[in-house]
Amino acid sequence: MTNPHDPRNQGQPQQPGYPPPAPPLNESELRQPARPKSVDTAYLLWLVAAGISILSNLIGLVIAGDLARETAAALGVSGAAAEPSYGSTIFSLVLVVVWIVVVMQMRKGANWARILLTVLGGLAVIGNLLSLLAFGILFSLGFLGVLSALLVLASLVAIVGAIVFMFKSDSNHYFKVS
Template sequence: MTTPNDPYNQGGQPQQPGGYPQQPGGYPPSAPPLNESELRAPARPKSVDTAYMLWLVAAGIGIISNLISFLTAEEIARETLEAAGLPATSVEPSYGGTVFSLILTVVWILVVMQMRKGANWARILLTVLGGLAVIGNLLSLLLIGILFSIGFLGVLQALFVVVSLVAIIGAIVFMFKSDSNYYFKAS
């Protein structure tokens, strides 16, 4: 077994197989305490802060674009009906989608804040929602002719679609850089 001169046997305690001192109740010794660097959360990298800012830019553009769509909804509905060859005598635009989009933007901002804190679930959710937003923005670009035909506000909406598309793609890329991956795994 062990000898009294065994450097691992402190105080002449009975030994378990493998040379560890026997603990009360037959349990192996506890793990050493964590040092200060292991207890601190990892520092947030610049790529996560950049993704955070890009998400906020995209959300801000979404809010402004939704407010503009309140003003242009009737004109867009009229232009769409005329482009389809239907009479546009009395147009009643739907504002439900715009209100729903504003509510989703508020939830989106809350998820972005969780992503900045290191929540990996928020990063995954933002990636899925961002992918859907990219598809939606690409589909919106199909209506660019209608947006340009309604004047300045339509051109502004088209510009917002392009800027939002770039911001969302950039945010997704920055969330998955190597230093960001380490941050989300360590958080």
């Protein structure tokens, strides 16, 4: 039985004191919006940055002892106090795995992942800028030191690019609708 007061005449009885039921969603409203190219570009840049981080950490394991000695010499600390730290490298590798999981969520349209990546990416940019202070020491370590320094620059570019692409206008619309 239809309610004569139902403006949509949907054939559903209206309960007194409640607003009429919402109309059903059409198929276009049920579909998730198409992922824009800028989100895919940000996704790829985040994966490149993660790959650079993994490579940097592996190089860091190889040059850790030399880097510790060179840093101690530059700071005027005795060589005996310069022991390499491997724990931070291993922790960084574990964080890269978590980072990739968050990047996957960002690609699916999770706005919380976009915000988290922006905050962590900003911290990584600050860390990379501080790493620029050690370029002289890295260049004194030979090929692997030079490669490590260049990876810092590449990481900086990839992270800044990923953040920019995540906040382009079509990306903003995608994250608001998803």
